[in-house]
Amino acid sequence: MEEDTKANSGVVEKVIENSTMESIEVKESKKEDEQSSLDGEFIKVEKDDEPSSMELSPGKQYASREILEAEEKIKEFELELGTMAIKLKDTESENAQLKHEASLTKEKLDENGKKHRELELDNKQLQKKMLEAEENYNQQLKTLQDSLEDQVSKLKEFTGVKEALDSLNLELEISKKKMVDLEQELQSSTDEARKFEEMNKLSGSSAESETKRALEFERLLEVAKVSAKEMEDQMGSLKVEAAFKSTSLELSAAQEELEATRANLLDLEKTIFSKDILINEMVQELEQLKNSEHQLKEDISTKGSLLSLTKDDLQMKISELEEIQLKLKEEVSARVSVEAALKTQEEQVIIFKNELSRVASEKLALEETLADLTNNVELMKDRNTDLESAVSKLVSQNSELEAELKNVADRCVEHEGKANVTHQRSLELEDLIQSSNSKIEDAERRVSELEYLLEAEKSRVNDLLRQMNISENKREDTEKELKKYSNMVSELKLELEKFQLAMSNLENALHVTEEEKRNTEKELSISIKRLQEDEYLLEALQSELTLTQGKLESIENDLKAAGMRESEIMEKLRSAETQLEEQGKVIEQATTRNKELEYLHESVARDSQLKIQEAVSNITKRDSEVKSLSEKLKLLEDQIQIYEEQIAEAATKSASLMEKLHHSTTKVASLEVTNDEQKMMISEAEDKAAQLLSENQILVDTNRQLLNKVNELQESLDSAISEKESTALQIASHVNTITELTDQHTKARELQSAGEARTIQVEAELEKTSQKLATKEQEVQELSEKLSAIEAQMKTYENEAHEASEIAESRKAELEQNLLKLQDQEKLTKELQENLSQLQTHSGELAEANMKLNEELAGSESKLNDLQTKLSAALTHKDDAIEQLQSSKKEIEDLTQQLTSERQKLQSEVSSVMEENRQLHETSIESKKELQNMIKLLQGQLKECELSEEALKDEVKNLRIESAQKLELQARLKELEEKFLTTEAQLKEEVKSVHTAAIARETDLTSSLEQHLQKAQDRDALQERVLQLEQELQHAQTTTTELREQYSKQASEREGVVKQLSEELDAKIQRVLLLEKQTEELQEKLQVASTASNAKGEKGSSVKQDDGMELQSRDIGSSISTPTKRKSKKKSETSSAQTLSVTGNPTQTTEASVAMNFKFVLGVALFSIIVGIILGKRY
Incomplete structure (x- = not known):
């Protein structure tokens, strides 16, 4: 709703801005405005009125265009109102059906009362x-x-x-x-x-x-x-x-x-059985009545939804009306249609009053019958106590009935x-x-x-x-x-x-009848809740109706004021200063009126202490109205500057009209004072819906008197078109008031929502007390006190309604005084008829348009009257609900007495339930133990996997075999998962069996409310235990998933390590090949040296051979060195390999050295792989 109000206010502000901009552009260029704002139909109107438009000023031409646009919008709005009227007729027919059903139920109740009397x-x-x-x-x-x-x-x-x-x-x-x-x-x-x-x-x-x-x-x-x-x-x-x-x-x-x-x-027993049959028939009839009441309540709820939809549509249409009425303030002839609507309202009000009197008489009769029934019930209770004492004496006197x-x-x-x-x-x-x-x-x-x-x-x-x-x-x-x-x-x-x-x-x-009684009690509780919801909806409708009616009345008053002002604004060019002084007086009067309103609100707050918050909100609203008036002053000051410029231009033209303007300004001032007073009265009436009927009756009389005046004043409307620039600013002030009204509406909605939340809380408390009567009898007393407080509030609301009616009567007297003032003003307006005879033709067209608008307003008012009838029906339902609450109080008191006697009997059943709970607890503990054992087994299996991995560390060649084993381990994990799922299913079946056992026990223990509560507590405990078991299962699943993830991570890490080792092995093999080449080259050198040493001598050869062996041993030692040394010497070896370029075949000694080197490299690689696996597991 807040968004809708904001959107409406934005649209209105845009309209005002457009109107002001267009008024400025009229002064600058008339041709551009004609091209942008006129359609073909508007051009036709201008051609028809060419001689009149030549005489009129440019402002008058612009106003006529706006009027034509407004007429088109009015036609569209009439079609929409027609559709709404059809919908309202449908709702009226449905209401008639509901009334017929209510009359049938009343007849059935009368028949039941007669049967009860016969039984007595x-x-x-x-x-x-x-x-x-x-x-x-x-x-x-x-x-x-x-x-x-x-x-x-x-x-x-x-x-x-x-x-x-x-x-x-x-x-x-x-x-x-x-x-x-x-x-x-x-x-x-x-x-x-x-x-x-x-x-x-x-x-x-x-x-x-x-x-x-x-x-x-x-x-x-x-x-x-x-x-x-x-x-x-x-x-x-x-x-x-x-x-x-x-x-x-x-x-x-x-x-x-x-x-x-x-x-x-x-014989007496036979008579008793016949009475039993009659009582059963009465019970069946009562159940039928309850079902019919339930259907009626459902119908009421559907009608409430339809009303909400129609209300939204009405709000949209009202926003459109506001936009149209901002441009059609010269249409004062709306009073004719308003009179017809008020007549229909008066007739409907009389009819509704008669119906209310009938309903009140029927209500009193029903209350008397209920009082008789309650007295009979109390007598029966007394007789029951006498019977119990008599039976106890009889039992004490039966001495010889041992067996x-x-x-x-x-x-x-x-x-x-x-x-x-x-x-x-x-x-x-x-x-x-x-x-x-x-x-x-x-x-x-x-x-x-x-x-x-x-x-x-x-x-x-x-x-x-x-x-x-x-x-x-x-x-x-x-x-x-x-x-x-x-x-x-x-x-x-x-x-x-x-x-x-x-x-x-x-x-x-007796068992069968008790089950029937339980069903009826449930239906009663549901019906009470629905009645409360209907009451809140009806209250919301009342508040919205008051707001809409207040808005309509304010719009009508605005139209009146605009019409009167536009008829005489052409003559106010030279008297703008005097007008400002008079407006200052009006503002002072408005401030005094606001003070009076504040005093009225304070008195209302004293009379109704329960509505303090609403009074505070109303006071804040009045403060906002004062602020809006101050803003209006600023706007008027801006108008003064505009008027001064216009006065300089029109001083030559308006010299002849000065004398007439002095007379008219006095009239306008008096009319504005009266209109402002009426606005303030209407703002007060927004908070009091009961005043609307009385005010409508007064307005009927006043409208009849004002019809002739309106026809006379329509002639002066066209002369006020040039003053629309000033009225646009006043429209802006009205827009502010509309936004304030929307804010008030939203605040009222918030208060309603808060009240609904409170009522929902009260209903929740009632349900809780009905479930916990055995343990919380004190809460039952508190609820009874709350109900009494609610009844007191209802009485206070009724008193406030009476006070509102009295205030409405006082408002009637004030309106009569205003009518006398208007009669005085009629004499003055007759003098203006001679000067405004030229504009009668144009005013006639506007009068027809206004008639159409008034007919639409009459339709909307008839809809509002229908809503008021629904409100009266809802009030009757509210009274019935209060009576049902009183009867429920008595039943609650009886139940509390019953529960005190039943507590001792239920102790044995409680002990059995406790034993069952213990058994369930033991089963849950056993299931937990089984889960722990399963987790331990999984952990042991994981440990076994780790041991198998440690065993596989020494087998680098069998890495592919390990991958196959990993697949097998994954298959095992899947099997374990399946076992885990089977255990979960078993646990769920056990939980289901526990639930079924609990449900079977609940059916046996449905004898009293305390048993229900205990079983509910048992169910909660079981559910909590089941949730705990499920959480534990989820925890175990998470642990298994975590272990799987760790295992997969380790496997991926291992595969990475294996890849790294394989790469390192390839590098080392390449290095070994290089070393083999180097050894072959060294062997060739040794052979060359041996051949050279044979020539020198045996001694020299022996020495050279020793040197060669040393070199060979050095080469072998260098090749057998650690991988770290080999890396450092890699560059030197490669450089030596490049320098040496001798070819030859490898001997047996070189082949042995290559095999040794290869084995050594494999050992180092295995050692590094094992170290990598260990580090990967640890980190």
């Missing part, structure tokens, strides 16, 4: 039924207590019987079994309570309490057995049979009553992990818990009464022992009844198995 009524009816069942059950228990008291009175009569101890013990066991049966029947009701206990965080505690209470019941049974054994010695009679028959009959009646209660419980309690404890241990997963679904199953509340309370009461009855029976056993003498005859009947009761026990066991199957089915259903 059903729950209330169920509660009433449960209370009635409780009362009936209490009455039955009272009858049982009365019957037991009767039994006690009968058993006291049979105290002296010792013979019936066995029968009494048997009957006591039978009664205990009956009580067990009764408690097993009650267990069917308690099993349901246990399910809800597992879903409501207290499965572990309930299991422990059950085991403790079972142990207490076992102790009580042992005490009862000991007391029974003590009574066996005292009892001997068989008189208790009749009493036991009566007790058995009463117990059978009690069993019938229990069966009736069992039937009632089955079943053990099984239940094992099942609880198995289902603890499942309960952690199913807990998240507990919120959806709260409606079911309401129906089970009454059952659990009934069971509690029954169990408590049964415990009291057991204690009463224990106290009455002592009285029954006295009556045992009478019950001996009735033992057989009781044994038959015992068989019946055993059959009943078997039937009850079968029923228990059925209930267990039902429990397993319910658990599977």
Whole structure:
């Protein structure tokens, strides 16, 4: 955007420079300007207006040309605006579709609310039924207590019987079994309570309490057995049979009553299942609604992208408009089209207000329904706590369920992990818990009464022992009844198995519902993020709309001011000095106005502490405006000099117009003051988007009044064409203001980007807290505080909007005052109509062009209104998002409570994961050891290679064989590389197996957020270890590559050494050949000397022969000398060889000396080669 603004400002500055240069060239040469600036169409216009152009000045002709050029550009711009209007219509149709979808979603929400109410009524009816069942059950228990008291009175009569101890013990066991049966029947009701206990965080505690209470019941049974054994010695009679028959009959009646209660419980379970089905249907409907909301959000995001594209196009078009409007300041008739646009805006604003009122009412209704739902949720939570306490009492009172309690404890241990997963679904199953509340309370009461009855029976056993003498005859009947009761026990066991199957089915259903809830939560988080992004985009659109509207209004005001100035600038040639004085007054007023604006900004900063940075930026903008005004002063001073030159030339022509100019200058001064005040008001309104609607309504009224004035003032436009040189400089000042506006726009974009970065940070923090709720509960509280702060900010923004509306009303009053001033000025402008009647024809053409421009502006304003409707829709989405955030707060608090209870349960799983991590660590250590062993083997192989190279040092002749061995070594290295790659592949497979194991464990541990976190940490650790292994592998590869490079370098060095040695050998062979030639020459000399000595005598010959031998020995010794001496004596030997030229055949002695020399040279060469190889390896 900054680049676009710079480019636009550059284009405008170029236009200004061109206009100023062209104005100067008009004075110098008119013909060149006509050839450079006119097309064929422009020439036609000049031919039509030849009589008028003869009367006009050269400046007027130049202005008419510019006007024609501007008309062509206006036509092109109209076509572009047409395309933009089509695009906006498409966006409007899409918005209508979105509104229709939103209405459908609202209807669905209303239907869901009705269903929720019906479910609440059903729950209330169920509660009433449960209370009635409780009362009936209490009455039955009272009858049982009365019957037991009767039994006690009968058993006291049979105290002296010792013979019936066995029968009494048997009957006591039978009664205990009956009580067990009764408690097993009650267990069917308690099993349901246990399910809800597992879903409501207290499965572990309930299991422990059950085991403790079972142990207490076992102790009580042992005490009862000991007391029974003590009574066996005292009892001997068989008189208790009749009493036991009566007790058995009463117990059978009690069993019938229990069966009736069992039937009632089955009916209640059926009702609960029906409610489950309804709840599942509601959940599916909610998921459909969420999917529709997600689609709506995606559509909104696409529309936001389209808006951004249209916004860019509008900015380009606005830049073109600015270039055109700099040349078309005389076109004041734009008010006509502006009025029509403002009328449409007023109608649209009224429609939008009605829609907003409807949306607000619907929003309030939804908020009320949400509040009711939250209250219901809290009531359900309270009932859950009551149910948990009641279930704990029931479990404590089931004394004789020893075997079943053990099984239940094992099942609880198995289902603890499942309960952690199913807990998240507990919120959806709260409606079911309401129906089970009454059952659990009934069971509690029954169990408590049964415990009291057991204690009463224990106290009455002592009285029954006295009556045992009478019950001996009735033992057989009781044994038959015992068989019946055993059959009943078997039937009850079968029923228990059925209930267990039902429990397993319910658990599977809970798993499915929990997975659905997780998916819905993920979708909610995604939707919240998208809503936040849409909010930021809408805020950016609001700021850009305010800027564009402010620019349009400033351009319109500039056009007005330019038109008024151009109508009277021809008459200002002699009054330039007075104008400058008046402009100085205007500047002083502008400075005072800037001070007032600064005070206004300070008040706004006090009212809105959260927008301090924006206020500071606005103050800096105002300072820049003051600077621009100072620059305008300088430009005006430059204008004075130009005006003085023009005054000297036009003094003769403008003498007759002085009186009229004095009147017109006063009018212009008053108009400029009013226009400057309106500009300052518009600059204030840029920061407050809410004022635009109210200002548009005011402008409608004012434009209607100004239409007649504009038509009258159009006649005076052509007289102001000669003054365009001065207006060009003023246009430059406007360009500066435009650049300042673009800078403001860029700063606003930067602030928006900073706000988006902040919101992104907040979202990241929310995601982190959702992942680390188990370990970071404090961060959850901080997030809730941040959310509250954001809500406070929203409230402050709303208050600021209200304040902005109040300020807009004050601006209305000020504009009305300005209208009164304009009415006064209308009277003065009527006097100018008589003098400007000649220019009506030309102004009519300009009026038509202005009408076209105004129609285009109306189209753009309608687009802006559409964007405002989208902003209102976005605000509604924002409110919905805030409500969702509030609900998410509550869910976060619930999750924190859940996580505190789940930490202890996850410790065992953490220990298992730690053991797995240890195993993985051990495997990684083993892999490292294997890598180290491989590296050692490679090093040993390299050492072997070095030893083989040392062995090959002594074999210079076998250099070619060494090269073959080198190839073999390279093949070995390739094999080692392949082995290394295989080991890498094995390690990677092990790593993959580790990953698969970790993933399998993750699927088992997805029950809670803490498990996810721990697994994520484990994955990170594994990945780090795998990375370490890969780094080690890479390090080993680098070492092998380095060794290869060293080996290749050594081989190349060796080859170089071999080449050098071969060259040295060739040189030495050549030297040996020279020595052989020298020896042959010496031998020939000796033969000549021997022949000469024979002539002299035997003595002389002997002496000469000795001398020859000495010479020969000397030659041989010189030839056998070291290579260094040979090099030093090379020159002398060659010189001696050249001097001697004797031919002859070599003898056997010379051949022996040559062989010795050759062997010696080979030995020296081998020694030098070995030394070179050693040095090459070392360095």
